[in-house]
Amino acid sequence: MKVLDQFKGQNFMIYNGDSTEVMRGLPDNSMDFSIFSPPFAELYVFSDSERDLSNAKNKEDFYDQYRLILKELYRVIKPGRLVSIHCMDLTTSKWKDGFIGISDFSGENIRLMQEVGFIYHSRVTIWKDPVQAMQRTKALGLLHKQIKKDSAMSRQGLADYIITFRKPGINEEPVTHTNETFPVDIWQEYASPVWDGGDAIVPFEKRYSEPVWLDIVPGDTLQRQSARDERDEKHIAPLQLSVIERCIKLWTNEGDKVFTPFLGIGSEVYQSLLLKRKGVGIELKKSYFEQAKKNCKAAEEMPEQIDLFDGVF
Structure with a gap:
């Protein structure tokens, strides 16, 4: 397990390092649930590290690296338990792809997860305001002037998705309500x-x-400003805390270990702690990792947090 740094709280463990390498040191069938938002292929660049998945030179290289992470994810998730991936479909551009259209990123996630052994379990669509998307991206298909020019190029806005997968096998610890x-x-x-x-x-x-x-509020995320470096791309794809909360409440028991291979500034672990679960996360970017330490520590210091991690690591 090649770890650059690590930080252990009372009920969480987070690592600074490459997800593929760090995950190899995690035990088989050790995680009860995983939820994460992966880098969106060729859309956002989070750092200038050559190990950063968002810096893959093309889509083929991105999916090759991503597949390695998903293989390790399959190994560490317990049989009968779930993985939820936050993603969206991506727009193409004439200068990069040769055409204006949509790339089926959600479908690629489903294909890759099934390829490594997971069962496709469910999908939730998260509504997003197309007007805000139009104002932010100036996408041709969303512009009103395109309706008047040629509506054959007009389209609907793009939603976010939570696509969930189940590892085959018997769940030895049913999630009961x-x-x-x-x-x-x-x-x-x-x-x-x-x-x-x-x-x-x-x-x-x-x-x-x-x-x-x-009813998902786009701004319902952890503060991100302090985790940015001057050299980094400023676009961030945060996962809303309310989305994480719903998934954790539905698909885990109190005391379960919730894992994310893309920790960022700690949103998934943060919410896990507030909901009396354990959190395990991996983040490559040092500034994000440092912010995640602060956020997770803050969550653990809130009232009614108990020691669920004693003896685990």
Whole structure:
């Protein structure tokens, strides 16, 4: 296990190093759940390190490196347990790809996860405001002037996704809930549409259990400014804390180990600690790792955190 630095809290362990190399030192079948947002191929550059997945010279190289991480992920996740990946489809450009269109990044994640052995389990669509996307990116397909010029090039906005996978095998420690800890109405918000009992559909804003999460606030993320270096690309793809919370609440028990191979500034571990789980994460970029240390320590110092990690590492 080649580790540049590491930091152990009462209920978490985080590593500064290359995910592929560090994961090789983690025990087989040792993690109960994993949730992460991988670098979006060729979209964002997070550092100038040649080991950074976001710095792959092309998409083929990116997926070759990414596959190595996913193979290790399959090994460390317990049988019958889940992995949730936050991703979106990506736009192509004429100067880079030769055409204007959409790259199926979510589909590539599904293909790679199935290739290494996972079962495709579920997908949630996270609504995003196309007006904000248009203002930020000036994407041709979202511009109103394109409607007047040639709407054959107009398109809808791009959503985020949480795509979830299950490792084959028997889950030896079932994730159990009760009517008190996970009431029926809460489950309905997570699972399937609720009808009004007649022919009409419940009004859109009152539906529960949608396969689309409409209420995720884009800015519901940990502070990121202090983790940036002057040389780095300024685009960041944060994962909202509310998304992490929902996945952890649904798919883990208290005391479970939640793992992320792309720790960033610590969002997944941070939320795990607040929800009385253990957190394990790996981050290559030193400034992000240093910020993750502060964030995870802050979470652990909040009230009602107990020592769940004693004897684990």
